[in-house]
Amino acid sequence: MRNIEAGSFVSPKWVPQMAGTAEVLALIGSFPKTSYSVLVPNQKGLDDLLQILSASTSPNLHANPHLQCVLSRKHKRSVSGSLERLAPVARRALDAGLKVRGYVSVVVTCPFSGRVDPRRVRDVSRELVQMGCYEVSLGDTTGAGTPANIRGMLEEVAKEVDVGILAGHFHDTNGTATANIMTALDFGLRTFDASVGGLGGCPYSPGATGNVATEDVVYALTGDRLFGDIGEPYGNGEPAKTVQSQWDVGPVDLARLAGIGEWISGVLGRETTSRAGKALLARRKRGEEHKRKEGAKL
Helix, strand or coil: EEEEEEECCCCCCCCHHHHHHHHHHHCCCCCCCEEEEEEEHHHHHHHHHHHHHHHCCCCCCCCCEEEEECCCCHCCCHHHHHHHHHHHHHHHHCCCCCCCCCEEEEEEEEEEEECCCCHHHHHHCCCHHHHHCCCCEEEECCCCCHHHHHHHHHHHCCCCCCCCHEEEECCCCCHHHHHHHHHHHHHCCCCEEEEEHHCCCCCCCCCCEEECCCHHHHHHHHHHCCCCCCCCCCCCCCCCCCCCCCCCCHHHHHHHHHHHHHHHHHHHCCCCCCCHHHHHHHHHHHHHHHHHHHHHCC
16 A cells, blocks of 8 residues: 555535645655555646645655546536546646556446446546556446446456556445455456545445445455464364465555544544454454453452
8 A cells, every 4th residue: 555545636616525635735744655646637636736746845745646537427528528638637747747547437337327338438448548647547436336247347448458557446335345346356457446444435426435445455355364363263272274365465454454444534523434444443342341351350
């Protein structure tokens, strides 16, 4: 987890939660080998980002703008028109020495136009690559995806875009985000967007929840070796067999991750939606209560 999306330069009129992105970037601390990215949906957003970068001497503000092309009627524009407007934004960002990542949302269903044709996702992804995007994130932002239709969409996109530069972005509205990630992994994708505590949502899609919780993804990929203490025996006292996870997510402390999810959710006046986070925190609480009871007996 070395690339953190720190904010978005969308209009605060439409997404007021992102109004403080400039302040967030100014306050970010320095961490080695970590990059910070921001969502840039148009020329105005890029102008704002470049102005911040030019005025700052902080090495932390090497943000990578994400170009967003939404397959949706909510912009009252055609997809081709959106791509035409994004092309000069991408060129200017690249000329400024920034890395550019493309983002396609509502790749399964759109709250305005219904089911999305995978061929449209393929065509937009190809155009973003041709603009110079080093990676294209495919977003099921309504959370309607299932392993079957995600695989079908990927099969279509892969006809014209190298799987190695594709990423997945799955919201967990219907509880299928983790299953969709596993499907995408089997297909060859290796990069996925996630949100600690399952924060976020889709303001244009009624009922849509946040992005898949980072804790849930980490547990799904490495839970066999992260659950319990090292060498913890089975319930019958026999030593547990060592299970080697197929996936390497790097040095991640799931317990601390769950703690962060709980903390930020509390700040926002909500509960974490991470299933793995809730389970780990409950298990830790039970262990602490057990220790207190044992201590009281002494």
